[in-house]
Each structure stands twice: as structure tokens, then as C-alpha cells.
Amino acid sequence: MRPTGEVEAVLVQILFYLFATLLVAGALGVITARNPVYSVLFLVFSFVNSAAIWLLVEAEFLAIVLVLVYVGAVMVLFLFVVMMLDINLAELKRGFTRFAWLGWLTALAVIVEIVGVIWQHGLGGVDVSRGFVSEPANYSNTLELGQVLYTRYAYPFELAAVLLVVAIVAAIALTLRRRPGQKVQDVSRQVAVRADERLRVVKVAAEKRP
């Protein structure tokens, strides 16, 4: 989306407010929906809308990766788990008032952080009230990100990757346990099986006709 004229600029504005409204509505849906499956779907909806907003500011890599990783993989697994759960809603609601202050505190912290970032940018000479400055036509967000990730931020990037690998190994190690008496199929033996191990051809004497 590259605003070239008045009409396009207005169109981008309209799209931004549309996606922003849907995003907020979806986020509200996540916390108000009674059915956990609906909550997960509202979260997916919010992700897609925030991806659309990112597309409007020409951050196509981030937008697509958000959809690819969160919508395409993480939320599918969430949905997978939530669908199999038999959640008792009364049990869930019991702690609601007791932990409400924690939720409010978290919300407050997030709001303060967001306002702080905008405030700081305003002080640093970036005019946040003016909106987005579009890049030239041959600009590739993916290429730019790749260039800084593999040069300037190569070590932090590698560190993050190592952290993820550790997390994967830890998750697998925690769930991997050998239970005695469990019946397991040895697939390589099944694949390597030959007909003469399973089948015995027996000669049976033909019966005489009475």
C-alpha cells in the first residue's frame, strides 16, 4: 500500500480504522467469550487484524510471519488442546475476583509502557502525530530485516536461536518418560518384515469325495 494520491491516503486511513476497530473488538472477545474455543478464535482474529495493520505500514515480513507462526502453527495447537479439554466454567470463575487486581496491574503496566515509548519518540524528534512515511517503490522489508539480523545483530539473533533450541530440548525431555508395560510398535521391524515370517503355507491333504 503506497499512498500516491488523496484517494489512496483516505483509503489507507479508512482501512486502518477498520482493522484497528476489529482488532480491539477481537481482543475484547478473547476475554469476554464464555466458550474457550471462541476465545482462541477471537485471538486468531486479532492476530490477523494486527497483521493487516502491519501490512499497512509496509512491514510485510512481520505481518506474514505473524500469520505464519502464530495463526498457522501456535494457535492451531492451542485450538487442538482447547477442543479436547472439558473445562468447568464455574471452577474457572472462582478465582476471577481474587486475581482481578493482578489483571488490572498488568494492563496498567502495558499502557504505561506503550505511552512511554510514544512519549520518548516524540521527544526524540519523531513526529508520531503525522502518521507513517512510506518507503520508495523498490524497498523490501524482508531484505532490510535480513541484512541487519545477519550482520549487526548476528550474535543476539544466534543467542535467541540457541535459547529456542534449549526450550525445545527441555520440553521434549520433560514429556519423555518411559512407562513400564507400555505396548509400542517398532516400526522399523514392521517395515523390514518378510512374507515368510508372517505366513505359513500348509499342505492339506484333499478330502476324499464320499
Add this chain to the structure above:
Amino acid sequence: MHTQITHLLALWATLPELLRTLVWILIITIGVILCVAFLTLWERKVIGWMQLRRGPNRVRIFGLLPGLGQPFADVFKLLTKEVVIPSKANKFLFRLAPALALVPALAAWAVIPLSPALVISKANAGLLYLLALSSMGVYGIILAGWSANSKYALLGAMRSAAQMVAYEIAMGFALVGVLMAAGSMNLGVIVHHQQGGFLAWNWFWLFPLFVVYLIAGVAETNRAPFDVAEGESEIVAGFHVEYSGIAFALFFLAEYANMILISTLTAVFFFGGWLSPFAGYPLVGGTFLADPSFFWLGLKVFVFLFLFLWFRATFPRYRYDQIMRLGWKALIPVTLVWIGVEMAMAAIHIGPWARPWFH
């Protein structure tokens, strides 16, 4: 007549770009849906011939080939049938699920270069866009399975979700190899960088990745021999067991549209898209046969679609744990090893990495 055509072309050029894009979207969508219609017929015919039957041979259009009208007869039958919604089903999601299955399959065509000139969006991150969309297709199946409130449907949805998440990884890694060979995520550039005839296409240097991509593509579309999500003999019809009429047809539309999409992508990523196999060879290199065109892409897609049908007629269904084993323990390691091999090839500048853009 000729002046009329030039007039029309001039009129076409004066239309605003948004409108022209919309017209192209409409043309491509209708084209894909028509292809799906005839693909179902072709599938039944091919499997029929492989099993020494005739396949559909009753419905004709205008007295043409016997069986040619079968897809339309099927569509009208399904359109006029009642859409039964189970009483305990989640009605909203039950209606939404077929649409969610179909939309990604059609939206993916936006970035696919159909001919040297024809592509709706020359997105720089086209490859990522395709991966993102193909990963969204699973929602239609999961929601269909859950919202129907049926044990069989839920089982089918669960199988499908696990299978798609597993094979998406293998597919993504295979595409990482393509990305390394092309140096770009723009599909048009990926095709351009395969220029130079049959042996210059990616399949030659990335052969293991091509095989992995094709297998993962068959699994991703839930086709035989990986169709455990439907598994008629075990869980009746899996995720769409409660669907009837046109809602059922939408799932089939999505499945076949996905088949055409995967075939097209295989052609684009590994077989040079719209490039001609004869380009750069003596005798035919200078003739019209060497020109890139939509015709070549169509031919390649047709061959891959035939493979899909052939698989269905030939292979028995995989057992579920074997599908998981193949995805996680065979296909993903193959792609990882080949990405390492590609790094070595890039380091010594052979194959696609001998091209000038790489240096």
C-alpha cells in the same frame, strides 16, 4: 472486427488499476473453479481407466464427449440438496468452516505468476505469503470437525491438524532450499532465475527437496495415501461427516483447488514455472517451442495433477503413526541435510550458485 478489438484494448487500458486487478481476480477465480470441476471428472475417468472401468459416461453437454457434463450435474445436484445442520452443532462455526477452508486456497493465486506478464501481485514476500495461507487452510478442517459435535468429525479434525502442522515444517524447509537457490522470495524472480532449459530448473540441484515438497504437498491437501482425515473405512468421512449439499461441495472445492495450487507451486518452484524446457538447446532453442508461455505452466500443472490422481489409484492409505513418522523422522531430516549440501554448493559456486547475481 479488428478495430473493435483494438478499441476494447484501449478501453481496458483506460480503466483504473484497481478495477483491472479486480477483473483479473475474477477471471482467475472462475478459471480455478472451472478447473476444479473438470479435475473431478478427469480424476474419476483416470481412476476408472486404471481400474479397467469407464468412469462417468452418461451426462453429455450438447452431445459432446460422454461424461463431460458430469461435474455440472454433480454441482446442480448438490446445490439443490438440503444442507442439514445437526441440532447440537455450533451453527455459526458449522456454516463458517467450509468458507474458511476455501478462502486460502483461492487467495493464494494472488502471487502466482501465470505467464511472464500475468501476475496479480508481484509481492516481494510472495513465498512467505503462500506459506502463511497454506497454514491457515487447516482452520476450516478443525472447525468443521469441532463444530459438528460428532465423534468421528472431531477425530478427523485432530488427525488433520497434527498432520498438517507436521508436514508444513517439511514443506517450509523444502522452500528454504528454493529460496537459497533463487535468492528471492518473489515468485516471478524465482522463475526467472531458473532460465536455461530443462536441466537449469531447480529440480536438478534440489531433487531431494522436490520429492519432499511433492510428498508434503500430497499430505497437506489430505489426499490419498495421506487421507486419514477422511478415512472412510475408519471414521466414516472424518471432518465432513455431518456436511451435506453445497456445504459438503465447498470442502471438495477447497481440496481440489488446493491440489491445483500445490501442483502449480511445484511447477513454479522446481520446474521453471512458465519457462520452456527447450530453451537454450540446439535445433529447438530458437523456435517458438523455446518461448516462455502460460502453455508450459499449464502442461506442467497437468502432469503433477495426474500424479495426484495416480497416487490415489495406486497406494493404500498410510497408518496414522506411520504418517507422523514419515513427516518428522524422514522428510524433515532430508530437507535439513540438503540445506547443508546447498550451503556447500554455494561455497564452491556450482549449479544455481554459479550465476552472476550470487556474487
